[in-house]
Amino acid sequence: MPRFxxxxxxxxxxxLIYLAIWIFYPILNAFVLSFFDSPTGRSRDYxxxxxxxxxxxxxxxLFLKSLYHNIIWVLLSIAIPVVLGLLLAVxxxxxxxxxxxxxxxxxxxxxVAAVCAAIVWRWIYDPSIGPLNWLLETIGLTGRPxxxxxxxxxxxxxxxxxxxxxxxxxxxxxAGLQNISPELYDAAKIDGAGAIQRFIYVTIPLLRNAITFxxxxxxxxxxKFFDLIxxxxxxxxNEASTVVGLRIYWHSMREGRFNYAATMSTILTVVxxxxxxxxxxxxxxxxxx
Amino acid sequence: xNTSAQPRKRRSYPSSRIIQSIIIHAxxxxxxxxxxxxxxxxxxxxxxxxxxxxxxFLALPKDPQWKNFGFILNExxxxxxxxxxxxxxxxxxxLTTVISVLAGYGFAVYRFVGKQWLFLLVLTGLMxxxxxxxIPVYQLLQDLGLLNTYAGMILPQAALGLTFGxxxxxxxxxxxxxxxxxxxxxxxxxxxxxxxxxxxxLARPAIMSLALIEFMWAWxxxxxxxxxxxxxxxxxxxxxxxxxxxxxxxxYDMIATTTVILFTPILILYxxxxxxxxxxxxxxxxxx
Numbered sequence: 001m002p003r004f005x006x007x008x009x010x011x012x013x014x015x016l017i018y019l020a021i022w023i024f025y026p027i028l029n030a031f032v033l034s035f036f037d038s039p040t041g042r043s044r045d046y047x048x049x050x051x052x053x054x055x056x057x058x059x060x061x062l063f064l065k066s067l068y069h070n071i072i073w074v075l076l077s078i079a080i081p082v083v084l085g086l087l088l089a090v091x092x093x094x095x096x097x098x099x100x101x102x103x104x105x106x107x108x109x110x111x112v113a114a115v116c117a118a119i120v121w122r123w124i125y126d127p128s129i130g131p132l133n134w135l136l137e138t139i140g141l142t143g144r145p146x147x148x149x150x151x152x153x154x155x156x157x158x159x160x161x162x163x164x165x166x167x168x169x170x171x172x173x174x175a176g177l178q179n180i181s182p183e184l185y186d187a188a189k190i191d192g193a194g195a196i197q198r199f200i201y202v203t204i205p206l207l208r209n210a211i212t213f214x215x216x217x218x219x220x221x222x223x224k225f226f227d228l229i230x231x232x233x234x235x236x237x238n239e240a241s242t243v244v245g246l247r248i249y250w251h252s253m254r255e256g257r258f259n260y261a262a263t264m265s266t267i268l269t270v271v272x273x274x275x276x277x278x279x280x281x282x283x284x285x286x287x288x289x
Numbered sequence: 290x291n292t293s294a295q296p297r298k299r300r301s302y303p304s305s306r307i308i309q310s311i312i313i314h315a316x317x318x319x320x321x322x323x324x325x326x327x328x329x330x331x332x333x334x335x336x337x338x339x340x341x342x343x344x345x346f347l348a349l350p351k352d353p354q355w356k357n358f359g360f361i362l363n364e365x366x367x368x369x370x371x372x373x374x375x376x377x378x379x380x381x382x383x384l385t386t387v388i389s390v391l392a393g394y395g396f397a398v399y400r401f402v403g404k405q406w407l408f409l410l411v412l413t414g415l416m417x418x419x420x421x422x423x424i425p426v427y428q429l430l431q432d433l434g435l436l437n438t439y440a441g442m443i444l445p446q447a448a449l450g451l452t453f454g455x456x457x458x459x460x461x462x463x464x465x466x467x468x469x470x471x472x473x474x475x476x477x478x479x480x481x482x483x484x485x486x487x488x489x490x491l492a493r494p495a496i497m498s499l500a501l502i503e504f505m506w507a508w509x510x511x512x513x514x515x516x517x518x519x520x521x522x523x524x525x526x527x528x529x530x531x532x533x534x535x536x537x538x539x540x541y542d543m544i545a546t547t548t549v550i551l552f553t554p555i556l557i558l559y560x561x562x563x564x565x566x567x568x569x570x571x572x573x574x575x576x577x
Contacts, residue, residue, distance in 0.1 A: 112328070226511075253516060
């Protein structure tokens with residue numbers, strides 16, 4: 001046991017205190033707030049309602065719908081930008097310096113603020129004067145009111161998110177692939193493994209860290225995102241693209257129902273935590289095989 | 290001649306490889322196009338008049354409307370928003386970076402009781418979103434009288450990137466050879482001297498990466514500023530853009546101009562310092 005030393009604590013104290021004030025205390029406070037209600041939204045008017053907010057939430061169709069949309073968003077984000085990023089990274093990994101050029105360009109949309117991306121794509125999707133429908137009609141297809149059609153709006157907005165996210169995935173997977181020694185591929189080739197087999201049996205298992213990171217990052221990002229959908233559709237049309245973040249904003253900042261919104265925040269935190277732990281444990285267990 | 294088989298084989302082998310290589314390049318270039326085309330449209334629209342934009346999205350502007358930028362910045366008063374964005378991003382970048390470097394030093398160099406647990410505690414911050422902490426943060430700022438102030442906008446924003454910062458600095462500092470630090474300590478160097486003269490020079494690229502990424506996050510941030518800065522004089526560019534859309538519905542040339550003003554500083558920063566960006570983002574992901 002080393003002699004007790006105060007110095008490391010002094011160095012980490014600012015970070016811990018800062019996080020305690022702005023992250024940990026708010027998380028716990030939101031949890032506490034979820035058991036109270038207040039007619040005015042002010043803390044002196046709080047009264048205890050127990051699980052009242054939670055039972056109300058479970059009957060709140062709009063909230064359940066928004067949570068469902070978040071889950072769909074997770075799946076879409078894994079199916080499109082993450083898978084795409086993985087494939088592009090594998091294709092690029094065989095190349096020399098050019099792969100860095102490609103990866104750099106793919107990453108550019110990630111540097112565009114979500115607000116900007118939403119604005120630009122709103123115009124691109126505009127049914128009457130937007131470039132996308134114009135392009136489709138030029139090649140003989142029919143355009144659609146992408147952001148005004150309830151059946152496709154969520155996918156249309158996810159395309160904006162995917163546009164800005166796939167380059168990020170390429171970058172992470174490419175860095176992960178760099179750590180795999182080429183001899184493993186040669187060995188697999190000698191054993192008669194085809195390209196697809198090499199991908200499944202060599203690449204994927206060795207990319208475990210990168211895949212875990214990207215999946216967890218995607219889940220967290222998909223559960224909490226706000227900017228993009230707020231600007232692109234604000235949840236519309238007819239709440240067909242509403243998400244939990246929008247509900248929290250709406251109930252707290254527009255209606256002043258802080259306790260109800262804090263209940264949603266708490267559920268959001270728990271869902272993120274549970275999903276992340278499930279993914280991490282799933283992949284870590286596979287490690288043991 | 291029995292040699293005829295050989296040339297044929299030689300001919301078919303490269304040609305199939307060429308086809309394969311063409312397909313791969315076509316795919317790679319397709320995604321270059323996908324990445325850049327909306328950005329091209331954005332810049333293009335910003336430099337056209339509404340009428341010209343309506344005629345064609347693709348053609349380059351005949352007479353670039355540079356005055357669009359002057360109109361937005363001066364006449365529409367967006368210069369102030371740009372200034373607010375600058376204050377917000379620079380301050381939260383400095384705050385996060387300094388606190389992260391200190392904590393990274395503590396975690397990477399020392400062994401102490403509760404280290405694992407405290408590090409894990411810091412990491413849980415990664416799972417927290419603005420929307421999860423909105424209400425308590427808002428009420429805290431209200432109680433402190435910090436709503437609609439620069440401090441109120443900066444303080445919680447800096448917290449959002451802090452977990453990432455501590456994590457990145459710790460992993461980087463751990464890679465610095467222990468012998469260098471021990472040598473400095475033996476020579477009588479204090480903690481701050483070790484940090485200043487041993488760690489900082491070696492970790493400068495990492496600190497650069499962190500600062501750049503934090504700057505970009507704060508510059509592009511939207512949710513906290515939207516809620517905390519409700520007075521127009523305080524709004525950063527990312528929030529005032531929204532206010533603009535309401536006033537200029539369908540004036541896509543003007544809307545595009547504002548997005549270009551928000552995006553260009555980050556684009557330039559990224560193009561100059563790509564490697565730094567990439568290093569920060571990938572290093573955090575793959576060291577564990």
